[in-house]
Amino acid sequence: MRENSSARLPAGSTARQQRAERILDVTAELLELHGYRRVTIDDVAGRAGVGKGTVYLHWKTREALFWAVLQREALRLFDQLLVELGKDDELALPHRLMYLIFLEVTRRPLVNALLLSDPVVLGNLAGDDSVRSAQQELAENTNYLQLVAEQGILRADRTVKQAGHILVNVTRGFLDDPRSSDEDALPVEERARLLSEVLRRSLEVDTVPAAALAPLNSKVVAMFTEMADAHREQLQRSY
Known part of the structure; x- marks a missing residue:
């Protein structure tokens, strides 16, 4: 009715x-x-x-409605990440965090489209500043990588900028693998594990200081909470 x-x-x-x-x-x-x-x-x-x-x-425009949908999907991802981060301090490490994000994104087609700027799903929104900002939050967050560096976890031969370049391009490559839909493609969990291994070897020191885990986790939780709250507040305005 x-x-x-x-x-x-x-x-x-x-x-x-x-x-x-x-x-x-x-x-x-x-x-x-x-x-x-x-x-x-x-x-x-x-x-x-x-x-x-x-x-x-x-929503005053079609684009505003579609962006709200993407924003809600991103918010749900942030909320799930926060739940998981609360269970284990080690999940704040780059290779563990991106393993988790990869699995969550593959379960959320709209977030996957958001990260890959899929023109079919996003249309005109693919080049929007809001979409670009969301991509940076999820896959190339230099603020996050700066926190990793400050805790002595980033490899000494990597700058934050270099780490960001590696993180976004490697992750995007794994997400945008054209073979992922083939019958003989690797299972999602195995792809996530391989991504995690590549990032661990490329970005992290060989031995992570145990004392750095809790402080890093706390700061990452605070960062994601701030981003989630911002998305939630914007969504609530349309309710």
Whole structure:
């Protein structure tokens, strides 16, 4: 049953938030199935059971809606990373963290598209500054690598800039492997393990100081929490 498009639920109300989440759920499904260019606001409204005007009550443009979907997916990834980081200090190490991120990204097609600037899924958003910023947060965060260096974990023959170049290009190569869909392709977990091994050998000192693990984890948690809170706050504005 189609909801009255003129229904203006109070900002911040549970009902309004639930409606926004339903619209985002539908948009995410359509983006995964058809990509940016083939999904319209009419498609979203029809599948969500709301009027077209209702969608625009939350997001003023089609691009704003699609970006909100990507932002929510990135937020969910950050939240999951924070849960895992709370279990084990060693997960803050580059090779352990990127192992975890690789597995999570392969389970989240829209985040994968975000990291790879997939033009089919992202369309015009592929070159947007917001998308570029999200990519930097997830796969080439120099602030993170600076924390790694400050704790004496980054190899002495690597600068933070060099480490960032290695991290983003190696990770992107593993994610964008055209053979990953072949029947004889390596299992996802094995690909993640190989990525982890490459990054450990390329970026980290041979013996990581045990005393550095807890401080690094604490700072990485604080960094991801700040990024997650920023995405959450922006999403809440549309609810």
